[in-house]
Amino acid sequence: MLRLKRIAIDTYHENVAYLGRNCTDYRAESFQALAKIEITPNHDHGRRKAGDGQAKKIFAVLNIIDDDRLLGPEELGLSEQAFTLLDLAEGHEVDIAQATPAASLDAVRKKIRGETLTGDEIRAVISDIAAKRYSKMEIAAFLISSASFLSTAEVLSLTRAMAGVGTRLEWDLPVVVDKHCVGGIPGNRTSMIVVPIVAAYGLTIPKTSSRAITSPAGTADTMEVLARVDLLFDEMRDIVTREKGCLVWGGHVDLSPADDILISVERPLGIDTREQMVASIMSKKIAAGSTHLVIDIPIGPSAKVRSHDEAIRLRKLFEFVGDEIGLNLKVVITDGTQPIGRGIGPVLEARDVMKVLRCDPDMPIDLREKSLLLAGHILEFDPGLRGGQGFERARAILESGEALSTMNRIIDAQGRVEKETPLGELTVEILADGDGYVTAIDCYRLARIARLAGAPMDKGAGIELIVKIGDKIERGSPLYRIYATAPTEFRYACDMASENNGYGIGDSPPPAGWPDKAR
């Protein structure tokens, strides 16, 4: 028996347990080479810190500590994630044992051999992943073996399995609408304009968004500049009942915990297959209780989807899964050749959004037009609206100020941030190194620069675009401005921008037509 100790180390999506090398009851090294250990509370001892029901066992990888000051010979340390999950008080007695490898790993090995998995096998894998039974490398094994081939039936099983392990929001309404962008376009904060328009129209749109993982801002990070976003489901339900819409962080309502874990491995590996993307998005929408969904697929040379053919294949997979699970969806293909709006980073993006809602003459037109396009498609889910009237109706709601006042009510209901968040005080303008026209903007590169400048952790950090595709420039005229607060981060961002500023310059403006048409 070991006594539990909380070790103040944040091990990010992985449970880590710490055992002293000179531990009296266990031989630490004999555990370490093996995949995981399991930690079981001693039921006879103490009381649970909180909650009711059975104390659960958890799984963790083991690190060995060689310093008695950190951990005594009769103690078991747990990283913050593991400690929270086990949910016992310090000093509680626990038992450890070598974890039996998860039985569902047999299915992973089957997938590695190129076979197709049954629904039950996929459900077992996802349930073990959600229980933190898999190590990161085991998760990678599942992802990589699935990346080479997943049948449409497997995509559907994966979607259902991921939706099945988290919380499921129940709205008791015939129509609950939602929107989703497959991502990769900086500044693309349409949700914060679409939600107030749709809510003002009267459709229910309880929007849950993610925080940025590898991008410079997620909708949740940007909304957080204006209002509290970490709401519990009960608060969220109250607001949606009154205001028809909300813009909250999805992490707190635990919609698809397996998906969150898969994403934490997918992103750093840079694998992002069509099949996994569809299962990920659709599982979250099922869990969020959506009945009608508009999906935005931007196409561009540095977007996630690079060609029209690819977008069509993706659209068909979304439609297949949507039909099978009974989710009514509409896929909209949009221009993803450059960032949307002017700002990249939470404060700058929130500023763009509020300008559009206020109908400020200085607003970014592309953000407004794209938001109206998406809102229009959502409004047409209403059987009562005449076909083709969605866009006009959305525009009328925006221009009348109804969208703005709805947004203000949502902000107040979620908890308004009274103090304005300042922009970073360290700024530099990145200048054109030639004459001509802007012909390309590398979304990935600009996202990376904004991220290095400190976004999204530093909400005031980021990039403000001064010129966009088609604009005429001269050598030495400004392309964009970097904002940062921390000197090291400012230096990283400047270094990366001076190595390659992400702008393409040519002698003539790019040809008109698609994807230009969508702008």
Add this chain to the structure above:
Amino acid sequence: MLRLKRIAIDTYHENVAYLGRNCTDYRAESFQALAKIEITPNHDHGRRKAGDGQAKKIFAVLNIIDDDRLLGPEELGLSEQAFTLLDLAEGHEVDIAQATPAASLDAVRKKIRGETLTGDEIRAVISDIAAKRYSKMEIAAFLISSASFLSTAEVLSLTRAMAGVGTRLEWDLPVVVDKHCVGGIPGNRTSMIVVPIVAAYGLTIPKTSSRAITSPAGTADTMEVLARVDLLFDEMRDIVTREKGCLVWGGHVDLSPADDILISVERPLGIDTREQMVASIMSKKIAAGSTHLVIDIPIGPSAKVRSHDEAIRLRKLFEFVGDEIGLNLKVVITDGTQPIGRGIGPVLEARDVMKVLRCDPDMPIDLREKSLLLAGHILEFDPGLRGGQGFERARAILESGEALSTMNRIIDAQGRVEKETPLGELTVEILADGDGYVTAIDCYRLARIARLAGAPMDKGAGIELIVKIGDKIERGSPLYRIYATAPTEFRYACDMASENNGYGIGDSPPPAGWPDKAR
């Protein structure tokens, strides 16, 4: 700039860096979601602790510390592995930055898409893995994507790349022999008998072996019961010059560091493809400077190789790679239906080995016969020996006591362990639950029980087999005896044995013939 601090945490094959959440110069969270950070020493400050040449940068995953007592706001903590690798004194100033993803990950993504990699691409991947540039999940991505398909050209490139990144032993001799078993059979300690026979004959056999990773004993663990095994290359060379042979731990001479890292991911994942096995073994043999090699492939229902066809495919791949790299090899297919000898665990296996070398009437015959078979094949690498005389010659060397005296000289040269290591004092006999004959012994299960009992960390822990395949038994007669020292480990092993003791019992002895013939 941060000051370096050693954190006494053993993170096993992964570099981990620790940064305080309230760090003054860096925003800890902004690094954490990303794959790795790179740590660069400040050259202007302090002196290097040891060595000459340029201070190197290292890569590490980041954990965040929330406790000022563990780490100050101007400090960067490093786990033991990372601290040793960076090789700087505590207090040295270092800089950190988000690591640029390894360029070779493009090759991994190419492999995930099902393409074939060039030699240069494989070399880049292996070189980054050896530099600890990959996270465990990135390593898993490479392994899994390669597990589904590797061309023979890729196997060859992988072999050469892995042999290229570590130390390469140079012997300046025309014939340097070696043996290797593909593994999976407990008690299979033939090397400790083959080496003294071959060395006594006069061929040079500088044997490097591994410690157990997931098995209850490696040759290095067993040899360590009798002699020191963590020799440096200079010591090893001196002994080999005098005695023609040695039995040392390969980890200390760093023969194929990339392979060691790959194995640390392969084993827990339970993936073990033919292609990766061949590249792993052959790379280590090239690096060890071997010119002639006997490879033992045991076949059995619970061995690594389960059928004759599989063994033949594996043999052909070994032969292809051997021919291409100019290594003269002979593959021997042996009986792998049950453990070899009686002991499983370092002390018990060392006892079996010494009984065979001493020609003790109580010796395990199967261990003796198999060792003579393998030694015979090695002796036939000598062009001066008449074909077919190897086995007889090996037997003569064993029976004359020459092998024993050579072994004693090798033990003395490496550093004899004077004090006898005791067997575990906690013992239990596992009894037959029926009458009849032993028809099967599950190698995997017995290895697991011996491991739970504490082997190989506890050298005196393990299993002593009392009956083997073909033996007649009665209900209640003993099958094997478990030895352990720690009460918790004893309990784990007993629990697993009582759940399923790993013995198959039938009404009649198993039929004679292959694989029985090889016993």
